Amino acid sequence: VPNQGTTAQQDKEIEGLIRSKLAKSKIGKDGFTVRVQGGVAYWEGATSVVQHKGSATRMAKTAGAKRVVNGIKVSDSAKQAVSANLQQGRRRVQVIRGDTRGDTR
Numbered sequence: 001v002p003n004q005g006t007t008a009q010q011d012k013e014i015e016g017l018i019r020s021k022l023a024k025s026k027i028g029k030d031g032f033t034v035r036v037q038g039g040v041a042y043w044e045g046a047t048s049v050v051q052h053k054g055s056a057t058r059m060a061k062t063a064g065a066k067r068v069v070n071g072i073k074v075s076d077s078a079k080q081a082v083s084a085n086l087q088q089g090r091r092r093v094q095v096i097r098g099d100t101r102g103d104t105r
Contacts, residue, residue, distance in 0.1 A: 005066070006039035014041070017063040025059065027052040032072060034060065041065035046073045050082045 006014070015036040022028045030052055032045035041060035047053060053072045060068045 006036075010064075011036040011039065014039070014060075014064045018060050018065070021059050021063060022056075025055070027055050027059075032056055036060075036065060039064075039066035041068045043068065043070045043072050045071075046075065048075045048078045050074050050078050 015034065018034050018036070018041060022032065022034070027047070027049075030045060030047045030049075032043055032047075034044075034056075035042050041063075043056050043060070053070060053074055056072055057068045057070050
């Protein structure tokens with residue numbers, strides 16, 4: 001593996017920082033694992049909250065990872081809930097827009 005500009009010591013420091021952020025975070029209880037090699041953070045685990053996957057990526061980047069390989073799996077039920085919420089949100093926006101147009105005439 002070609003070195004991408006970080007030493008083993010730097011990788012350990014980045015990994016330690018990610019782990020300390022993880023311990024203090026809401027996503028910490030999901031039980032994700034992370035390792036850093038060559039400045040790249042590799043996430044593994046599973047969650048039932050879609051947003052936690054993105055949070056893990058941001059956490060690694062703010063801790064100094066050059067790149068993030070996010071292998072966290074999101075449960076099907078969580079994906080379905082998000083899809084349902086999006087559909088509901090779209091309907092709500094259409095109703096609100098319709099009401100506003102009606103009021104201005």
